Amino acid sequence: MRARTSVSPIVGALAMLSLAGQWAPVVAQDLQNSMVDIAYVEPNEPEYRPIYERLKKRQVLEELQQFLVPLRLPRKVLVQVEQCNKETQRYTEGGPVTICYQYIHELEKFAEKIPADTRTARGVSREDAVVGGFVQVVLNGMSQAVFDILEVPVWGREEDAADKLAGFLMLQFGTDSARRLLNGAAFFFEASDRTWTGSDFADTRGTEAQRFYNYLCVAYGGDPKAFKDFVESAGTGMRPGQPAERRIDLLPQRRAERCHTEYNDLQYAFNQTIMPFVDQAALQKVLARRDWLRSDDGK
Amino acid sequence: MIRCRVYSAVLALVMLGAPAAGNPASAQAAQSSAPIEIEYVPPAKQYLRPVYERLKQRKVLEQLRDFLSPLRLPVTLRIRTLQCDDTNAYWAGRVEGLKLCYEYVDWVERLAPAETTPEGFTPQDAIAGEFVEVTLHEMGHAVFDLFNVPIFGREEDAADQMAGFIMLQFGQDVALRTISGTAYTYQQQAKQSNWSRTTFADEHETDEQRFYNYLCLAYGAQPATFQRFVDSNILPAKRAANCGREYRQIQRAFLKTIMPHVDQEVMKKVQAMQMLRPDDGIIKRDYAQ
Numbered sequence: 001m002r003a004r005t006s007v008s009p010i011v012g013a014l015a016m017l018s019l020a021g022q023w024a025p026v027v028a029q030d031l032q033n034s035m036v037d038i039a040y041v042e043p044n045e046p047e048y049r050p051i052y053e054r055l056k057k058r059q060v061l062e063e064l065q066q067f068l069v070p071l072r073l074p075r076k077v078l079v080q081v082e083q084c085n086k087e088t089q090r091y092t093e094g095g096p097v098t099i100c101y102q103y104i105h106e107l108e109k110f111a112e113k114i115p116a117d118t119r120t121a122r123g124v125s126r127e128d129a130v131v132g133g134f135v136q137v138v139l140n141g142m143s144q145a146v147f148d149i150l151e152v153p154v155w156g157r158e159e160d161a162a163d164k165l166a167g168f169l170m171l172q173f174g175t176d177s178a179r180r181l182l183n184g185a186a187f188f189f190e191a192s193d194r195t196w197t198g199s200d201f202a203d204t205r206g207t208e209a210q211r212f213y214n215y216l217c218v219a220y221g222g223d224p225k226a227f228k229d230f231v232e233s234a235g236t237g238m239r240p241g242q243p244a245e246r247r248i249d250l251l252p253q254r255r256a257e258r259c260h261t262e263y264n265d266l267q268y269a270f271n272q273t274i275m276p277f278v279d280q281a282a283l284q285k286v287l288a289r290r291d292w293l294r295s296d297d298g299k
Numbered sequence: 300m301i302r303c304r305v306y307s308a309v310l311a312l313v314m315l316g317a318p319a320a321g322n323p324a325s326a327q328a329a330q331s332s333a334p335i336e337i338e339y340v341p342p343a344k345q346y347l348r349p350v351y352e353r354l355k356q357r358k359v360l361e362q363l364r365d366f367l368s369p370l371r372l373p374v375t376l377r378i379r380t381l382q383c384d385d386t387n388a389y390w391a392g393r394v395e396g397l398k399l400c401y402e403y404v405d406w407v408e409r410l411a412p413a414e415t416t417p418e419g420f421t422p423q424d425a426i427a428g429e430f431v432e433v434t435l436h437e438m439g440h441a442v443f444d445l446f447n448v449p450i451f452g453r454e455e456d457a458a459d460q461m462a463g464f465i466m467l468q469f470g471q472d473v474a475l476r477t478i479s480g481t482a483y484t485y486q487q488q489a490k491q492s493n494w495s496r497t498t499f500a501d502e503h504e505t506d507e508q509r510f511y512n513y514l515c516l517a518y519g520a521q522p523a524t525f526q527r528f529v530d531s532n533i534l535p536a537k538r539a540a541n542c543g544r545e546y547r548q549i550q551r552a553f554l555k556t557i558m559p560h561v562d563q564e565v566m567k568k569v570q571a572m573q574m575l576r577p578d579d580g581i582i583k584r585d586y587a588q
Contacts, residue, residue: 092544093544147451151551151555152451153449153551153552153554153555153556154451154452154548154551154552155443155448155449155450155451155452155454155456155457155460155461155549155552155556156450156451156452156453156454156456156457156460157452157453157456157512158452158545158548160452160453160456161451161452164451164452164453165451198507199511199535201505201507201508201510201511202507202511202515202534202535202537202538203538204538204541204545206504206508207499207505209499209500210499210500210504212499213499213500214453217500249497251500252497252500254500254501255500255501255502258502262453262454262502265449265450265454266451268447268449269449269450269451270451272449273449273451
């Protein structure tokens with residue numbers, strides 16, 4: 001067994017979760033972040049204009065800045081939302097972190113598969129799907145930027161590492177927020193109808209199904225009690241008491257058994273490589289704020 | 300008796316960078332801080348006996364031990380070849396150590412092509428390369444454990460990256476032979492695999508993904524050596540464009556997390572050793588009818 005330090009999970013680093021969040025002026029003054037630049041780039045396509053307006057009004061990127069305050073970055077990074085020429089724009093060395101309006105548009109379309117005011121069998125609402133999916137893509141991109149800027153040694157595929165760090169951070173903001181975020185993030189991958197064949201597997205990213213299970217595994221590994229409903233009952237592929245016609249994908253037992261170890265490894269990696277760059281006093285301030293997610297986020 | 304191709308147990312070493320057998324001076328110089336205990340456990344099943352005999356005769360474990368000698372091990376490392384009643388290989392923890400199963404070696408030999416494939420994968424490399432791969436992959440798990448290495452991604456992928464990275468540190472010939480053999484094995488396994496949705500929950504990636512990952516790491520490290528895989532579209536151009544970055548990622552991880560546990564002087568001696576001999580990978584083998 002590997003030796004582990006029992007540092008508390010900190011997420012703070014990223015509180016980036018900031019997707020939502022009421023803006024508290026006091027916190028804003030307290031937590032100045034000069035190393036994260038942000039930009040809302042106006043889209044050319046009118047179709048994306050409403051998304052641009054909503055993100056700007058919600059001050060999503062300003063919140064992200066606040067969340068990142070505890071992280072002592074040695075150089076600046078730009079985080080922007082903009083219209084790309086494809087759905088996603090992969091982070092490359094030096095940045096910026098770019099979130100594409102196209103991706104958010106796609107996310108919202110997927111979320112509409114969930115009828116308004118209902119939840120999926122796993123408990124995902126349309127709003128959760130939007131919020132969780134958005135936070136996932138932001139945290140994934142920021143994680144890659146952090147790996148780059150802090151020169152973090154990353155074993156394993158970088159995209160998987162970024163997903164795992166994103167999931168780890170989502171877990172640090174209390175059970176309710178974590179459930180909304182992780183469930184929502186997983187939904188986006190679960191709902192994908194992409195079929196992989198041949199050279200599709202040369203992709204730098206894992207398949208949607210692999211990423212879906214990875215997020216569930218981080219959640220279950222980090223808090224087995226709160227997320228026990230993410231695991232199928234032995235041999236059935238169903239959650240306890242679930243009617244057969246409502247069968248849903250859950251973590252198979254075989255993978256679930258390993259999730260706690262996987263989570264410990266993840267926490268250990270975070271504590272060893274990123275925590276040394278986290279300002280503990282600022283972190284406490286970020287963690288003290290529990291309203292990063294609002295009930296109406298994602299509507 | 301049919302004379303067949305062979306196998307290079309040695310190869311194992313190859314990668315393992317083992318010093319040439321019969322060189323007591325270099326072997327002695329390469330002693331690690333904590334001992335490495337090796338053992339060839341005789342198999343009970345007769346069909347595995349030839350595999351056992353070949354590995355032993357080829358002194359695979361002796362070479363592996365020497366190859367690993369630059370590592371400053373915190374505890375005794377136990378390495379065994381044995382009958383497992385399973386076609387596999389394992390890092391079984393600090394007490395049980397590394398287990399290389401005769402069944403896996405036997406399977407690799409049988410999976411090898413009868414002749415060179417259109418992609419250029421040779422029978423000898425298929426056998427030798429995969430033996431090296433599985434040994435290095437499990438050694439990857441071992442060093443992650445022994446040195447408390449932080450792993451952000453998925454550990455199974457990390458162990459593949461460790462194996463691939465090491466294969467690429469011993470020159471063009473070793474790189475090409477071991478990576479090609481590894482790629483062949485995953486290519487063949489992919490043809491036999493049938494992944495359903497829930498099997499994507501496995502902690503390993505699919506055989507297709509592992510095939511591309513190895514080729515990508517190799518192309519990222521030695522573009523000229525592996526250019527033909529890109530030219531022939533075996534490694535798609537879109538992925539190839541990212542391979543330099545992927546290799547640098549692993550190089551950085553290795554330098555930061557493994558290199559501090561390496562005795563630099565001993566490593567230089569190991570690196571100076573001949574890793575592959577011209578006849579490595581070609582051991583005569585007799586199959587009983």
